[in-house]
Amino acid sequence: MGIEQYIILILAAIIGFYMAWNIGANDVANAMGTCVGSGSLTLKRAIIIAGTFEFLGAVFVGAHVTSTIKGGIIPPESFSDNPYILMWGMFAALLASGIFLQLATYYGLPVSTTHSIIGAVTGFGIVSVGFYNINWDTIGMIALSWVVSPVAGAIVAFIMFFTIKRKILFSSNPMKQIKKTAPFLIFLIFFILIHSLLYKGLKNLNLNLDFNNASLLAAGIGMIAAGICFLLVKKMHLKQNEDPIDFVERVFGNLLIITGCYITFAHGANDVANAIGPLAAIYSIVMNKAIVTQSVSVPIWILILGGAGIVVGLATWGYRVMETMGKKITELTPTRGFSATFGAATTVLICSKMGMPVSTTHVIVGSIIGVALARGVAALNVNIIKDIFASWIFTIPFTAILTMIIYKVIEYTII
Amino acid sequence: MRGISGIFRQSPFGPIQEHMQEVFKCASLLRPLFEALAEEDYDRVNEIADQIIEAENISDKKKNKIRNNLPKDVFLPVSRRDLLQIVSAQDSIADTAEDIANLLTLRKTEIPEEIKDKLFEFLDEVLEVCKQASLVTDELLELFKRSFGGPEVEKINKMLEELDDTEARTERLGTELSKKLFESEDKIKPISVIFWFKLIENIGDLADYAKKMGNRLRILIAK
Numbered sequence: 352m353g354i355e356q357y358i359i360l361i362l363a364a365i366i367g368f369y370m371a372w373n374i375g376a377n378d379v380a381n382a383m384g385t386c387v388g389s390g391s392l393t394l395k396r397a398i399i400i401a402g403t404f405e406f407l408g409a410v411f412v413g414a415h416v417t418s419t420i421k422g423g424i425i426p427p428e429s430f431s432d433n434p435y436i437l438m439w440g441m442f443a444a445l446l447a448s449g450i451f452l453q454l455a456t457y458y459g460l461p462v463s464t465t466h467s468i469i470g471a472v473t474g475f476g477i478v479s480v481g482f483y484n485i486n487w488d489t490i491g492m493i494a495l496s497w498v499v500s501p502v503a504g505a506i507v508a509f510i511m512f513f514t515i516k517r518k519i520l521f522s523s524n525p526m527k528q529i530k531k532t533a534p535f536l537i538f539l540i541f542f543i544l545i546h547s548l549l550y551k552g553l554k555n556l557n558l559n560l561d562f563n564n565a566s567l568l569a570a571g572i573g574m575i576a577a578g579i580c581f582l583l584v585k586k587m588h589l590k591q592n593e594d595p596i597d598f599v600e601r602v603f604g605n606l607l608i609i610t611g612c613y614i615t616f617a618h619g620a621n622d623v624a625n626a627i628g629p630l631a632a633i634y635s636i637v638m639n640k641a642i643v644t645q646s647v648s649v650p651i652w653i654l655i656l657g658g659a660g661i662v663v664g665l666a667t668w669g670y671r672v673m674e675t676m677g678k679k680i681t682e683l684t685p686t687r688g689f690s691a692t693f694g695a696a697t698t699v700l701i702c703s704k705m706g707m708p709v710s711t712t713h714v715i716v717g718s719i720i721g722v723a724l725a726r727g728v729a730a731l732n733v734n735i736i737k738d739i740f741a742s743w744i745f746t747i748p749f750t751a752i753l754t755m756i757i758y759k760v761i762e763y764t765i766i
Numbered sequence: 767m768r769g770i771s772g773i774f775r776q777s778p779f780g781p782i783q784e785h786m787q788e789v790f791k792c793a794s795l796l797r798p799l800f801e802a803l804a805e806e807d808y809d810r811v812n813e814i815a816d817q818i819i820e821a822e823n824i825s826d827k828k829k830n831k832i833r834n835n836l837p838k839d840v841f842l843p844v845s846r847r848d849l850l851q852i853v854s855a856q857d858s859i860a861d862t863a864e865d866i867a868n869l870l871t872l873r874k875t876e877i878p879e880e881i882k883d884k885l886f887e888f889l890d891e892v893l894e895v896c897k898q899a900s901l902v903t904d905e906l907l908e909l910f911k912r913s914f915g916g917p918e919v920e921k922i923n924k925m926l927e928e929l930d931d932t933e934a935r936t937e938r939l940g941t942e943l944s945k946k947l948f949e950s951e952d953k954i955k956p957i958s959v960i961f962w963f964k965l966i967e968n969i970g971d972l973a974d975y976a977k978k979m980g981n982r983l984r985i986l987i988a989k
Contacts, residue, residue, distance in 0.1 A: 520913050729777030
């Protein structure tokens with residue numbers, strides 16, 4: 352490898368890291384906001400948990416979505432004559448969405464990192480291969496997943512809170528009910544989480560199980576976790592003058608910490624691709640000096656770089672967003688926070704496994720609406736929700752046009 | 767730098783509870799006010815009347831804050847109209863207490879001996895209705911915690927039944943008191959008779975608004 356290639360790779364790694372930094376700064380707080388707001392976690396603990404699980408999710412499951420962004424939107428064959436066009440295009444896309452995200456974070460707009468990178472890659476596609484050569488079918492599918500995923504999150508969260516309400520909150524003996532239900536909920540979380548890790552996951556560790564084996568192992572681990580939960584909850588007692596419902600909330604406060612791990616894991620798995628997908632494309636072009644059409648696995652150092660970028664973003668800017676959110680989301684009690692986070696995490700994780708790059712932010716908004724529809728939220732600001740969903744329409748053209756401009760500048764100066 | 771936290775608005779339930787506490791504080795000052803009147807300590811009457819007016823001001827501010835926080839585009843787990851009407855009824859209690867306090871500062875009034883005992887009995891019963899109403903609003907947060915179902919609903923319905931019973935008693939007492947007033951109309955100055963007739967009506971209104979608030983809450987739960 353020549354010195355030029357090293358420079359290009361290092362540059363790409365820096366921009367990819369910058370994008371990952373932005374994901375950590377903007378997005379993670381949205382995922383963890385419910386945990387901090389309900390008072391289940393202190394800011395410091397939330398940062399540590401989020402950092403750890405974002406990293407794990409990014410490194411272990413992150414590769415799935417990566418391939419969709421890399422190859423799905425623009426047919427890579429179009430660049431076989433001059434692969435460096437694709438390389439610089441990915442540069443432009445990364446830079447454009449990084450800039451957009453930083454502006455959005457600065458001005459407090461909860462935009463989607465996923466939408467911004469998809470918009471950027473599409474913008475590059477339009478200036479390079481032309482409007483008609485882009486895989487609009489793939490983009491259509493991605494766009495559809497953006498509509499479906501918040502609805503799915505809302506449905507899961509609604510069902511979760513509705514069940515909690517009927518089984519526990521309406522019960523005349525909520526204490527007994529929560530002690531019975533908590534281990535089951537823990538089983539559910541661990542099963543889905545571990546399953547996503549084992550099934551077609553952990554490629555980098557060569558631990559690739561088929562669906563049935565993954566299910567069996569996940570169920571086993573889930574049972575153990577449920578058993579531990581059963582013993583722990585059994586030990587919890589009503590404090591003096593404590594309302595039984597407050598006891599229920601206290602138990603859910605602990606469950607919420609687990610869903611906090613769950614959602615940051617899912618977020619890392621889903622969103623790291625937004626930063627490292629283009630980086631992985633650049634890497635494979637630099638290494639092979641050509642477009643590799645068949646799917647190649649993403650080298651682990653790139654996943655680690657992405658994960659680390661998210662953690663650094665969280666530690667430098669993200670904690671401030673989280674702090675503000677924690678102060679603002681105090682109305683969300685642990686039962687509600689649990690339902691919303693569970694719904695969002697499950698949806699995001701399943702979508703990631705299916706290779707669909709969905710927006711964690713929008714899925715969380717959908718899940719909170721789901722809880723609200725089950726009469727779980729004291730007051731929602733409908734206007735802001737409209738604004739958030741309007742950013743769908745706004746984000747994509749913005750990053751697309753910005754990418755076009757950056758790419759044209761690179762084209763004139765370098766290529 | 768606020769992420770998606772903007773989708774949450776402040777919960778109206780806690781503030782409605784606080785508003786009612788302020789309203790009840792305002793109404794319960796009527797007891798010392800009438801005691802001062804019975805002792806014909808008019809400086810003290812004025813002093814307590816000022817306190818009532820101040821408490822009404824504070825509760826008004828709380829009311830406005832609640833209303834400002836409930837614009838049309840807010841999504842609530844219960845009907846917005848019912849909530850606003852609960853606040854309205856609570857507000858009317860404070861307003862009426864202020865009216866009574868104002869009336870008593872207008873004129874150096876004496877409590878006619880003939881109605882004195884009955885008047886205090888009536889006032890205490892009315893304040894009991896207000897207290898019960900305030901205890902019911904105290905359950906609003908708990909109701910939200912339970913997501914508007916289960917044993918909490920039964921508990922509130924029982925409290926509301928009691929409130930209705932007490933209110934019915936105050937109506938009876940009010941009528942008896944007015945009768946007593948008119949029975950002694952020859953011994954009391956005519957203006958005083960009219961004055962006290964109006965006051966008795968106003969005091970009765972307090973219980974009326976408290977009942978109205980309870981009725982709204984009943985509708986809110988039943989939906």
